[in-house]
Amino acid sequence: MNFWRVPLDAHEVDVPRGEVHILEERCKGCGYCIEFCPKHVLGVSKKFNAKGYHPPQVVKPEECVNCHYCEVICPEFAIFSVPVEEEEQDARGGDLSA
Amino acid sequence: MKTSQAQSHPLDPLLRTDRIPHIWCPGCGIGTAFATCLNAMKDSGIDLVQTAMVSGIGCSGRGAGYVKLDSYHTTHGRAIPFATGLKLANPKLNVVVFSGDGDLLAIGGNHFIHAARRNMDITVVCVNNFNYGMTGGQVAATTPHLAKTTTTPVGNPENPFNAPLLAYASGATYVARWTILHARDLTESITEALLHPGFSFVEVLSPCPVNYGRRNRIKPMDMLKIFREKTIIRNDARPTELDLDFDKGIVLGKFVHDTDRPSCVELYDKTCRPQER
Amino acid sequence: MTGDEACAEGALAAGCTFFGGYPITPATEIAERMAARLPRVGGTFIQMEDEIAAMAAVVGASCAGARSMSATSGPGFSLMMENLGLAVVMETPCVLVNVQRAGPSTGLPTMGAQGDMMQARWGSHGHYEIIALAPSSAQEVFYQTILAFNLAEKYRTPVLVMTDEVVGHLSERVVIPDAREIQTVYRPRAKGRKDRYKPFEPGERGVPPMAIAGEGFAVHMTGLTHDERGYPVMSVECQEQMVTHLVGKIRNNLDDILMTESYRLEDAEVVLVSYGVSARTALATVDEARERGIKAGMLKLVTVWPFPEDEIRRLAQRVKGFVTVELNLGQIHLEVQRAAGGRVPAVLAGHCGGTLISPDQVLDAIEQHFSLSRA
Structure with missing residues (x-):
């Protein structure tokens, strides 16, 4: 996470990790999840779904902090995130300055 | 431990998934407003079996058709009086009205102010997309001054309602306004509104890219950026300062949360029913 | 008592628990009596902001399980037509009393007429069937109000009681029988597995069993043309099926409904x-x-x-x-x-x-x- 000043307790904070799931066939391509993801986890996919829209794709999976913003801003119930539990998180490393 | 393998959306249990995709256009914010409403229902911990959603007519009025609860898609403007009957006949029900600005504030305006006056125990979520979307983008009681619609081709000569002021002046005891971009605050407000015993009103500003946006040359993403840049969050702001004017900036927040005034059902029971002595 | 008072008493005898009203001559006395009586028997009276709202509340209350009614006269009857249609299409039982006065428009508010009979038949838009009763004395108002509730519940349909100013204001002897002698009917109720229930699947006599709000059936009801699940379907076939069903509920049960x-x-x-x-x-x-x-x-x-x-x-x-x-x-x-x-x-x-x-x-x-x- 980028801070202009690293909080004093930063080393004590467990930043959660998330995994984004995309229900591509529900997507209507508004792009809100891509634009407003605070961690810029998502990008536009080149592929089309059956309705002819470009769904989002995960471009920086390691950045997801499971904030669920994509899930709440999506008007189509087409995207959600789930927590990645600790062991796996440890394996990925918990570097705050990443 | 492993990553959860959930492949269905967390709101699916509350959705009539056999009716998804919904009818709302790409970039329309009603789906977001609707999702926040469902999230608030979950977060509030209310008994969902005892919860009913009532909608009127219009794009937002289709909300009731997608929720997997008792749900009633009624006539144009009449969601609030229908909800009033539902609530009075069974006060144990949590009654949520999910509808649009045209439905609730124009054709249903009279019902709106009277339900607020009674402090009727219902939650009203009003999606305001600044125009009549379902019929192709006509001027509404919430269209900003000078905005273009199919029935104000050179710009709206009239001024829009300040809906939170209208609600407050009429007697609503919970009043908030957010945009769909403020999805978290919005969810929190709707949650509070659901748990509030009297008339609670949450206005949700929402983009209508296909009608309002197109005629006013605002792309969907730009509308959301306007929601970010031209809004000011000021909780407890005076309701008279909440004009719907993007040039001045639109005030968002939670404005009224009055828990002292008894609700309609409470007052009816106390006043009209025989009291045990 | 007067016809209007007998109407209120008939409604109470029939088990009415909700009245959504709006004052109008010559029907006001029905609302007045219900306002005084209903809260004492566990029911609820509300005076709404207009007749449109009154009828909407009546339909809403019925969806929550109430035996529900309103009473009005010509101008209010016109305003109620919108949600009368909703009651027809959502198949919600309710009773609407029209104490007719002379029209058109504001007309002669204090004087009787029978000028709303065709409006009773066709007043709401679209093609439908309706049940309308016409009592000619205070005693008949009492009994026909009970009958109206029973027919409404049995057939899941709004029922009209078309009385008039003269009957409404006429003071006559009314015999109110012992409660045990009054038969009341309640709508057929939804049963069985909640995930298999279809709110508009015809049952006995073509009438779909009804789930009321809060029972866990998660019903959807809409004023749009809908299928048996209650889901909107914008097709000629569905329109045909729904309207034929609504009309058939009345037309196929004439032997039970018709009374002369x-x-x-x-x-x-x-x-x-x-x-x-x-x-x-x-x-x-x-x-x-x-x-x-x-x-x-x-x-x-x-x-x-x-x-x-x-x-x-x-x-x-x-x-x-x-x-x-x-x-x-x-x-x-x-x-x-x-x-x-x-x-x-x-x-x-x-x-x-x-x-x-x-x-x-x-x-x-x-x-x-x-x-x-x-x-």
């Missing part, structure tokens, strides 16, 4: 067809005509809608003609003419409303139009 009364009809040559307060005129006329040697009889319509056309058609085979006695310039008269099918003359004894029709006017009509054998 007859007076001295056995040997009658001329039949006075009447309903509501005008049936009182018709009744007096029959006796007077008989005294003059005219073989008159009366067919009194208890259910004006659906209209007992088969009965009129059968009578048309053996009588010399019909006189419809009503307080308008020809509404039910048109139906009588249609059912008589030109076999025998069908004429009208009516006027614009504001006062009752006198037996003399009816006798004049008989003598003017029919050359009858005198006994």
